[in-house]
Amino acid sequence: NAGVTQTPKFQVLKTGQSMTLQCAQDMNHNSMYWYRQDPGMGLRLIYYSASEGTTDKGEVPNGYNVSRLNKREFSLRLESAAPSQTSVYFCASSTQGVTYNEQFFGPGTRLTVL
Amino acid sequence: GEDVEQSLFLSVREGDSSVINCTYTDSSSTYLYWYKQEPGAGLQLLTYIFSNMDMKQDQRLTVLLNKKDKHLSLRIADTQTGDSAIYFCAERGRSGGYQKVTFGTGTKLQVIP
Numbered sequence: 001n002a003g004v005t006q007t008p009k010f011q012v013l014k015t016g017q018s019m020t021l022q023c024a025q026d027m028n029h030n031s032m033y034w035y036r037q038d039p040g041m042g043l044r045l046i047y048y049s050a051s052e053g054t055t056d057k058g059e060v061p062n063g064y065n066v067s068r069l070n071k072r073e074f075s076l077r078l079e080s081a082a083p084s085q086t087s088v089y090f091c092a093s094s095t096q097g098v099t100y101n102e103q104f105f106g107p108g109t110r111l112t113v114l
Numbered sequence: 115g116e117d118v119e120q121s122l123f124l125s126v127r128e129g130d131s132s133v134i135n136c137t138y139t140d141s142s143s144t145y146l147y148w149y150k151q152e153p154g155a156g157l158q159l160l161t162y163i164f165s166n167m168d169m170k171q172d173q174r175l176t177v178l179l180n181k182k183d184k185h186l187s188l189r190i191a192d193t194q195t196g197d198s199a200i201y202f203c204a205e206r207g208r209s210g211g212y213q214k215v216t217f218g219t220g221t222k223l224q225v226i227p
Contacts, residue, residue: 004156035217040122042202042219043157090156100145100164101206103215105156 001026006091006106013081013113021076021109023091031094032074033058033103034066036087043090049074050096081113116140118218120203125224132190134221136203139184146179147204148188151220157202161188190223198225 007022025032030051035043045058049068063085065077074093078085088110092103117139126132138146143165149157163170163177163186170177176189186205190197203218 040219042118043217045214092156100147100162101215102159102162103157105158107154107156 003027004091004093004104004106006089006109008109009107010110011112013078013111015082015113017081018077018079019081019111020078021089021091021111022073023075023106024073025091025093025104026072027093027104028071029093029095029104030071031096032068033092033094034064034074034076035090035092036060037090037108038087046076046089078111081111083113085111086113087111116205116207116214116216118203118205118216120201120218120221122219123222123224125226126193127226128193128195130193132188132193132197132223132225134188134190134201134203134223136186136188136218137184138186138203138205138216138218140205140207140216141184142207143184143205145206146177146186147202147206147215148175148177148186149202149204149217151200151202153199160201193223193225195225195227198223 004025033048034046047066049055052071091106094103147162148160150160151157174191178187200220202220
């Protein structure tokens, strides 16, 4: 099992450019998440997908869109990148239910917007 | 909204015990977690505690939960250089039908040889 994979690992964009961050999981999890990590601010939820076919906004959704392509894949799109979107982006997945629901994280995408 | 707070930095000597503290505001928390992030990597679950417990021990790790004060701590006994990492406290509450997890800011643990 590869777990949660993310591409690309690093990306540099110019202000106004667009890009899509890809995420896939092979653990048959229902739920998937996109977070951003900034120094001193911890992890903040951008969007999540509780199950295939549904997506919902998290804490900081402005400037982003998502697509839950199928059960395995959840992509994050920046339509017009801004310097404030310079961050490390993590995708995660989990089951949903009454258990402790561990979230499994990908290795991250380090994005710089100039 | 829910808030989870941690101090940003902790430095300990190898062999000493480390105690990382966390406070949270959500009184409906069901589970509380400690995740570990090593440099350049994603987060990995270290341990968790159900909200009706007050202590959980797992080898060198001891988690203490004071639900009245909404305070969670992680004690690492005999801290090793390999324990150097960022430790995130997280809590799972309820937001409609979705069991939302809120992460703290992370505490960077530096272990001095």
